[in-house]
Amino acid sequence: MGKAQEMSELVKDLIRGNEAVAVGIATRETLAGGPPSTDLAYVLPEGRSAVVFALPLDQEAIERFLKKEDMASVNNDNRRVNVMVSGMAQTLSDFLDMKGYKSVPASANAVYRKDTPRGPFDEKPPLSHRYLAVRSGVGYFGLSGNVIMPKYGAATILASVVTEAELIPTDPLPAEDSYCDGCRLCMASCASGMMSGDEKSTVTLGGVDFEYAKRLSYNRCEYVCGGFSGLHQSGKWSTWSPARFPIPEKDEEFLGALRNAVKPYVKRPKTNYGLYHPLVPGDLLQFTCGHCQFLCHPEKTVRQERFKMITGGGVVVQNEDGSLEAVSPEEAARRLSTMSPERRALYEK
Numbered sequence: 619m620g621k622a623q624e625m626s627e628l629v630k631d632l633i634r635g636n637e638a639v640a641v642g643i644a645t646r647e648t649l650a651g652g653p654p655s656t657d658l659a660y661v662l663p664e665g666r667s668a669v670v671f672a673l674p675l676d677q678e679a680i681e682r683f684l685k686k687e688d689m690a691s692v693n694n695d696n697r698r699v700n701v702m703v704s705g706m707a708q709t710l711s712d713f714l715d716m717k718g719y720k721s722v723p724a725s726a727n728a729v730y731r732k733d734t735p736r737g738p739f740d741e742k743p744p745l746s747h748r749y750l751a752v753r754s755g756v757g758y759f760g761l762s763g764n765v766i767m768p769k770y771g772a773a774t775i776l777a778s779v780v781t782e783a784e785l786i787p788t789d790p791l792p793a794e795d796s797y798c799d800g801c802r803l804c805m806a807s808c809a810s811g812m813m814s815g816d817e818k819s820t821v822t823l824g825g826v827d828f829e830y831a832k833r834l835s836y837n838r839c840e841y842v843c844g845g846f847s848g849l850h851q852s853g854k855w856s857t858w859s860p861a862r863f864p865i866p867e868k869d870e871e872f873l874g875a876l877r878n879a880v881k882p883y884v885k886r887p888k889t890n891y892g893l894y895h896p897l898v899p900g901d902l903l904q905f906t907c908g909h910c911q912f913l914c915h916p917e918k919t920v921r922q923e924r925f926k927m928i929t930g931g932g933v934v935v936q937n938e939d940g941s942l943e944a945v946s947p948e949e950a951a952r953r954l955s956t957m958s959p960e961r962r963a964l965y966e967k
């Protein structure tokens with residue numbers, strides 16, 4: 619076995635031994651032609667290879683979250699898994715560094731480039747784990763643009779390590795084996811309209827094409843998944859956000875909607891759990907949606923059941939003590955109508 623092969627096997631063993639459910643290796647060559655977020659040199663000028671890996675989220679907590687029975691467990695699990703997978707990146711990076719190969723860990727989430735016009739607020743990651751993951755066979759692109767895996771669906775968290783070590787790249791998974799059947803439940807469960815229904819994006823990485831639904835403005839997801847608003851336009855279901863400010867139609871209207879929603883967001887009582895996020899007012903992000911990720915299970919019947927959980931679980935209101943509760947749309951309207959104008963303005967226009 620050559621040195622590159624030996625080191626590649628060692629790296630994969632180290633990651634698998636830390637409970638990763640998949641690990642892949644991408645190189646400068648297999649990422650050639652990709653978008654700026656696949657440029658290993660941005661992270662490490664001498665970077666030649668990247669190791670990318672996934673840890674799974676708790677499926678039971680996901681179902682309680684989607685039924686709007688329990689918001690805390692998904693938030694706590696998400697935080698724990700983010701810390702674990704980023705910690706694994708640090709561990710592998712240190713190991714390779716000690717072996718004589720300069721390496722840099724790329725954390726799972728909430729790290730952005732500072733050299734863009736608006737700095738971190740442009741939310742451009744140093745490296746896109748998902749491109750690395752699909753190119754190296756960790757998972758497929760689902761229509762949603764999320765990375766999906768045969769056993770865990772889209773419910774995983776990814777992180778990477780860039781290293782100057784020369785490693786042997788792993789192949790993409792065979793496209794024909796992907797479970798994504800274009801069911802579009804990811805789109806139907808997104809109150810922000812983040813995924814285009816008719817346009818696709820194609821990305822070419824090292825001569826291989828990958829396709830998924832075009833993503834519209836990321837401000838959409840920020841507005842809804844960030845908890846600034848959450849009532850679906852039907853008025854029949856919501857995310858875990860108790861706010862029901864209008865969700866605009868057009869991309870360019872989301873920035874204004876976000877600005878208008880910040881003051882009430884800051885004034886609303888918050889849970890004492892969530893994920894620390896540098897861009898969120900108050901620094902603690904309450905994860906309120908994630909529907910496109912959580913719903914996308916490998917079994918179609920499970921996806922359908924989860925869609926029913928989302929749309930049949932009612933709408934969330936906030937009680938005076940700050941607790942969140944899912945009730946029927948009619949009961950939510952009744953409760954809002956009894957609030958003082960000042961309190962009601964925290965939730966709707």
Ligand code: SF4
Pocket residue numbers: 760761762763766797798799800801802803804805913914915921
């Ligand atoms: S929800 Fe359906 S269409 Fe969307 S990514 Fe999953 S399997 Fe594909």
Ligand code: SF4
Pocket residue numbers: 804807808809810811812838839840842843907908909910911
């Ligand atoms: S997390 Fe929620 S708001 Fe964001 S894209 Fe997915 S479904 Fe849409």
